[in-house]
Amino acid sequence: MSSAGVAPRPWIAERLGITGGRRDAEHGQALVRLVLVPLFGIYIIVVLSFDGFNTIGEGLAVLAVIVYAPVSVVLFWHIVQRPGYFVWRRMLAMFGDYGAMTLAMAAGGMTMLPVYATLLWVTVGNGMRFGSRYLLAATCMALAAIAIATIFNAQWRAEPFVVVTLVLTTLIVPAYIDNLQRALRGALDEARAASQAKSNFLAQASHDLRQPIHAISLFTACLRDAGLGREERQMVENIDRSLHSVAGLFRSLLDIATLDSGKVEPKLAPVCVGDVIADVVRQYSEMAQWADVDLRAVPCGLVVRTDAALLSTMLQNIVSNALKYAPEAPVLIGCRRRGGRVAIEVHDRGPGIPEDHLGQVFDEFYQVRERGDRDVEGVGLGLSIVRRVGGLMGLEVGLRSTPGRGTSVVISGLEPCRNAAKPAVSATATAPSAVSGLRVLLIEDDEDVLLATATLLQKWGCVVEAQTGIPKTANAWDVMITDYDLGGRKTGADCILAVRKLVGRPIPAIIVTGHDETRVQRDLGDDTVPILAKPVRPAELRSVLTTEMVAAHH
Structure with missing residues (x-):
């Protein structure tokens, strides 16, 4: 599409x-x-x-x-x-x-x-x-x-x-x-040629524009911890909020370009639905605060056979829509059994959608707008992405809405699974001291991003060795963070293999990329390596760093 x-x-x-x-x-x-x-x-x-x-x-x-x-x-x-x-x-x-x-x-x-x-x-x-x-x-x-x-x-x-x-x-x-x-x-x-050229352009443009946004986001995080006054901190918060909105736009464009390429293949595995929902709630907790929305999830221990990354993409788009179109209203996420299958439901108490719009809300670039409505950020791709990704996994996406009472989006058709889901390693990342003292190998070919990331890690107390390419000599690193595109026909996957061979042990690694995560995962061939999409939220980076170190010590 x-x-x-x-x-x-x-x-x-x-x-x-x-x-x-x-x-x-x-x-x-x-x-x-x-x-x-x-x-x-x-x-x-x-x-x-x-x-x-x-x-x-x-x-x-x-x-x-x-x-x-x-x-x-x-x-x-x-x-x-x-x-x-x-x-x-x-x-x-x-x-x-x-x-x-x-x-x-x-x-x-x-x-x-x-x-x-x-x-x-x-x-x-x-x-x-x-x-x-x-x-x-x-x-x-x-x-x-x-x-x-x-x-x-x-x-x-x-x-x-x-x-x-x-x-x-x-x-x-x-x-x-x-x-x-x-x-x-x-x-x-x-x-087809024009569509492919357009998709390639969108993917490349999304990737290239994410680089400076990623750097700005990290520099903003450094400013937040720089002892600013109340007025300056508020300006930093406004910048961060704007960056979050722009990042969402590029994520939607990249998702559409990836789906257009026809290379998205679901990797089904046992997944705990509650873990996926909790992760999405954590990712959007800050955006929910900005929108004055009470974002909550009902605990769920059901295990289903699905692709966790694609299911997360679906929920991210649904929750993002709810926060944009139903500000200052509660949003609830939960799951339930339906006819031998599992369904995930997202309910909001927003203004609802008029009936004459319901038949078009899943169309690309369609936004529900009435005369006099306030401007809402976005380009109208969220629900289109949700339905297309759901179609890849054989899931149905339904929407019910009552003007004045709210909207419900239901993802149904998830197959229950008796196999145990891979347990998540818990890690608290609320304090910079959680990663203080870590010896980090940072590899990034973009100098602005390299400087911004290194500065942030150092503020957290990490000992950082910054490189623009694969290092030639070994050092006593605890963890490595690498970009995916490193130039010279080298990728993050090549970098991880080279560094692990250099140090003689499976050093924990994290990949940060502006590309589609599924494509990077397929090239990497190792689902134990976390992949973070640019622009990365500092809290997310810190959390993953902590998780990797906790897992390594186990």
């Missing part, structure tokens, strides 16, 4: 049958055959029975249709059991289709002329579903069917202009369809 709102969806090509032989196309053709063959057989039997089956050909036509019915079922079963691209299976089906229609047209006189409509439909269908080469093969088979039927059908031979019309139609219609398909393929290719 495009963040421009008009780029092509992948399913368009599949619906138009220009997928180059995907399972859906062959599966669809087999389903059509299951419906047409019985109808085709009923028509032939009814029409020919009026004449009493006077010729051997008529009897053979009826027999062929009766035999072909179970053959169609076998073909469908084979496609379901062994999906994929099998030329022999497609050609076998085509020969069966055209053979049955040829026999009917040859044996039934002018009464079988309507069968030609089915023949033309099948010809065009093969081309639409499987491509130009199959359309050419199908057109040749259709012409052969007309020729054979004319040879054995005296009534057709008596009407040469009818036969000529059939031949011309068989040539012109598929050729016209093929030209339309080629034009459509070209337009789709151009649209």
